[in-house]
Amino acid sequence: MTATAAAPNFVDFQDVFLAYDGQKEFAVEDITLSIKPGEFVAIVGPSGCGKSTFMKLATGLKPPTKGTVIVEGAKVTGPLKIVGMAFQAPTLLPWRTTIDNVLLPLEIVEPHRSNFKRDRAKYVETARALLKTVGLEGYEDKFPWQLSGGMQQRASICRALVHKPKMLMLDEPFGALDAFTREELWCVLRDLWTEQRFTVILVTHDLREAVFLADTVYVMSKRPGRILAKREIELPRPRDLEVTYTDAFSGIVHEMRERIGMIRKTVAVAP
Amino acid sequence: MTHDQQMRMEKWAPWLLLTAILLVWQAICTIFKVSDFIFPSPYTIAQALVEYAKPIAHHAWQTFWTTMIGFAIGVVVGLSLGVAVGMSRFVYRGLYPLLVAFNAIPKVAFVPILVVWFGIGSVPAILTAFLISFFPIVVNVATGLATLAPELEDVLRSLGATKSDILFKVGLPRSLPFFFASLKVSITLAFVGTVVSETVASNDGIGYLMMSAGSSMKMPLVFAGLFVIGAMAMAMYEFFAVLERRMTGWAHRGAHAN
Numbered sequence: 001m002t003a004t005a006a007a008p009n010f011v012d013f014q015d016v017f018l019a020y021d022g023q024k025e026f027a028v029e030d031i032t033l034s035i036k037p038g039e040f041v042a043i044v045g046p047s048g049c050g051k052s053t054f055m056k057l058a059t060g061l062k063p064p065t066k067g068t069v070i071v072e073g074a075k076v077t078g079p080l081k082i083v084g085m086a087f088q089a090p091t092l093l094p095w096r097t098t099i100d101n102v103l104l105p106l107e108i109v110e111p112h113r114s115n116f117k118r119d120r121a122k123y124v125e126t127a128r129a130l131l132k133t134v135g136l137e138g139y140e141d142k143f144p145w146q147l148s149g150g151m152q153q154r155a156s157i158c159r160a161l162v163h164k165p166k167m168l169m170l171d172e173p174f175g176a177l178d179a180f181t182r183e184e185l186w187c188v189l190r191d192l193w194t195e196q197r198f199t200v201i202l203v204t205h206d207l208r209e210a211v212f213l214a215d216t217v218y219v220m221s222k223r224p225g226r227i228l229a230k231r232e233i234e235l236p237r238p239r240d241l242e243v244t245y246t247d248a249f250s251g252i253v254h255e256m257r258e259r260i261g262m263i264r265k266t267v268a269v270a271p
Numbered sequence: 272m273t274h275d276q277q278m279r280m281e282k283w284a285p286w287l288l289l290t291a292i293l294l295v296w297q298a299i300c301t302i303f304k305v306s307d308f309i310f311p312s313p314y315t316i317a318q319a320l321v322e323y324a325k326p327i328a329h330h331a332w333q334t335f336w337t338t339m340i341g342f343a344i345g346v347v348v349g350l351s352l353g354v355a356v357g358m359s360r361f362v363y364r365g366l367y368p369l370l371v372a373f374n375a376i377p378k379v380a381f382v383p384i385l386v387v388w389f390g391i392g393s394v395p396a397i398l399t400a401f402l403i404s405f406f407p408i409v410v411n412v413a414t415g416l417a418t419l420a421p422e423l424e425d426v427l428r429s430l431g432a433t434k435s436d437i438l439f440k441v442g443l444p445r446s447l448p449f450f451f452a453s454l455k456v457s458i459t460l461a462f463v464g465t466v467v468s469e470t471v472a473s474n475d476g477i478g479y480l481m482m483s484a485g486s487s488m489k490m491p492l493v494f495a496g497l498f499v500i501g502a503m504a505m506a507m508y509e510f511f512a513v514l515e516r517r518m519t520g521w522a523h524r525g526a527h528a529n
Contacts, residue, residue, distance in 0.1 A: 059429045081431040087422040095444050095521045107440065108430045143521060163430070171422075 009070075010167070010199050011035040011058060016067035018053055026065070027053045028225040033218065037166075038197040042210035042217045046260065050225025051203040055169050058201060059083045072166070080167070081109060084160030084198075088172040090152035092144035098155050099140040102127045105163040112163060130158045134188050150181035154188065161192065168193075170202045174209065183241055186212055194238065207253045207260075211235075212244055219259055229259055311491040316498065319491035330480040331499050334465055337393050337476065338503075341400025342461040346454070349405035353412025357446070358438065363413070374406045379467050386472045396468040396476060403464035404457040411453035415446020448522035451515035455508050462504045 016031040028050040035041050043051050056062040057069055060076040069076040084105070092101045106112040106123050116123065131140055134154040144152055153173060160168055170189075174182040190213060193200060204210050210217045211233055219229040233252060235243060243249050293313045299305065300312030307315050320327065352370070355362045378399055385395035419442060427437050469478025477496045484492035516523060 056425075059425075061425055061428060079428045079431065081429075083429045085422075085426045085429050087426075089420070089422060091420055091423045091426065093423075093441065093444070095447075095519070104440065105430050108427065108432045108436055110431070145521070160426075169429075 008036065009034040010037040010039070010072060011201075012068075012070040013057070014068045014070070016057060016064045016069060018050075018057060018062060019065045026224040028057070028220075031057075031067070031225075031227055033227055033230070035199060035201070035216075038199055040193060040200045040202070040213060040215045042202045042204060042214035043220060044204055044207055044210045044217060044256070044260070045220030045225065046222050047205060049220045049222050051220060052171055053225065054220070055085075055171055055201065055203055058167075059085070059169055082166045083169055084163065084165035084167070085169045086153075086156045086160040086171070086173045088175040090144070090149075090156040092152055092155060092159070094144055097141050097143055098131065098136065098147065099124065099127055101144065101155060102131060102158045102162050104159060109163045127158070127162055130162055131155070133192065134158055150177050150185065153177060153181075153185060157185075157189065157192070161196070161198075164196070165198060167199045167201070170200065170204075172204055173202075174206070175204070182206075182209070187241065189213065190239065207256050208244060208249075211249060211252050211256070212239060212241075217256065219256065229256075231256060308488055308490050311494050315491045316494045319489070319495040320498070323492055323495065326480065327477075327495060327499060330475060330477050330496075331503065333393070334396075334462070334469065334476040334478065334500070335503060337396040337469075338400050338458075338461045338465040341397040341464060342404050342458055344397070344401040345404035345457060345461060346408060348401070349408025349453075349457070350412055350450070352405070353409045353446075353450075354416065354438070354443075356409060357413035357416025357442070358434070363417075367413075370406065370409060378403045378464055379471070382468050382471045385468070391472045391474065393473070393475070395472050396465045396478075399468035400461040400464035404461040407453040407456045407460070408450065411449040412446050415449035416442045419445060448515070448519040451511065451519055454511045455515065458507045458511055459504045462500060462507075466500055 012034045013031045016028065017026050018028050019026045031054070043054060045051055053062070057064055057076075058071070060069070060071075060078050060080045063077070071080060072082070092098075093104070096104070103123060106127075107116055112123065128137075128140060131137060131154075134157065136151060136154055136158070139147060139151060139155075144155065147155065153176075157170075157173065160170075174185050177185065186209060189200075193213075200213075202210065202213060214233055217231045217233060218227050219231070220226065221228050231252070235248060235252075297313050300310065305312070311319075352366070356366055356370075357363075381402060382395055382399060385398050389395055389398070416438075419437075423441060424437060427441065432440070465476065466478040466481075469476035470482045471478075473479045477500055481493045481496035484490075484496065
């Protein structure tokens with residue numbers, strides 16, 4: 001396949017396999033999918049299905065064993081620099097204040113890196129504005145350990161977005177939060193995405209989260225991870241939390257739940 | 272007892288204990304009439320401290336500065352080796368077992384070799400202090416670097432961070448608490464190294480003073496030497512403990528946080 005054929009897509013996986021060093025069994029198998037610019041994609045599946053491996057492939061942190069990963073029309077050969085990442089653990093640096101944590105990517109990514117000292121005031125302004133949009137105004141100069149888990153996760157998402165990446169990678173970012181905080185942060189993410197329209201790949205095992213946020217949900221099987229199903233979520237936007245209580249929403253969640261249930265059963269019989 | 276009072280008690284606890292020990296010690300010596308040649312009482316030790324204040328100060332200064340130089344070399348070498356071991360799996364595999372083996376050798380065994388190479392005096396003392404004090408620093412710095420969260424490394428690498436970016440932005444700051452903790456251990460070990468070397472191969476320093484006082488049966492002076500070493504090591508330990516709290520307060524947040 002030529003690059004021109006893949007042009008309208010932002011991310012393209014073509015028959016991608018990955019086995020970790022020294023392992024015979026593949027962690028993910030035969031992944032073919034494409035993601036459009038600005039698309040919100042969620043990947044769901046049972047734990048240990050290679051969702052995180054998928055993320056490492058898409059960001060170039062791991063090269064595929066077989067197949068090709070194309071991002072922005074170019075084959076991925078090393079870590080991409082257009083990505084923001086956030087994980088289940090906020091991984092903030094405890095010796096930096098919230099604002100300094102958020103500024104960290106700007107100290108590393110070009111061209112900001114070269115301008116950082118000179119334009120520091122401007123960057124601080126940007127970071128403050130971003131923290132304000134996620135409701136962390138007034139906490140800029142606090143240290144991470146002075147914030148609650150939900151606040152730390154907000155700061156972590158700000159850190160992932162401060163350098164205006166084209167792609168945001170989220171690996172179960174809300175997994176460790178309580179239900180109320182989680183739903184609050186869904187809305188924070190929804191608003192950020194609506195405003196800035198970066199491409200999102202959200203790895204999660206929460207079906208409601210996936211259906212509420214995403215345009216497209218992919219279901220992955222247990223190890224070795226394969227894409228088993230693709231489901232477009234046609235619920236109208238902007239979506240409000242109320243949507244999650246409608247029949248249409250429950251219907252989709254239910255349908256996907258059954259598919260995952262089937263995967264689990266087949267695997268349980270297999271060995 | 273209020274919280275404040277309790278805090279004040281805790282602060283004075285070591286001094287109270289020390290006073291109690293000295294009192295019991297004095298009582299035993301007085302009641303059983305223990306000879307000063309065998310086990311001098313605190314009072315006679317204090318007398319010796321005053322009587323020999325000048326030579327003690329001279330030898331203490333000698334011990335102090337040789338220890339500090341040896342310790343400083345230990346910090347530089349320990350930090351560099353720690354970074355190398357913590358950053359590279361290859362260096363870790365190759366160097367670490369050798370370091371462990373080296374650390375198991377009693378450092379007093381090196382003194383005769385050092386004397387052959389450098390003669391009697393300050394140099395063997397400095398080198399012994401260095402040899403004994405760098406190992407804990409290596410281990411701690413390497414541990415701090417090696418236990419970096421893989422997710423954090425992914426975040427940085429996906430931003431295009433180089434190895435040195437990761438080291439300076441995250442690795443080193445993160446291992447600072449480990450580093451300062453190891454300084455406290457190392458400084459006391461450095462005193463051990465210096466004094467051990469001085470007792471064998473020097474005409475200066477507290478170690479030499481104790482040896483010569485012992486051979487001329489001035490037991491109170493020997494004990495006075497012990498006191499001076501203990502006091503110096505304790506003072507330096509406290510100094511690094513304060514430095515540690517100043518530099519890495521974020522890692523030692525107590526009850527007042529959260």
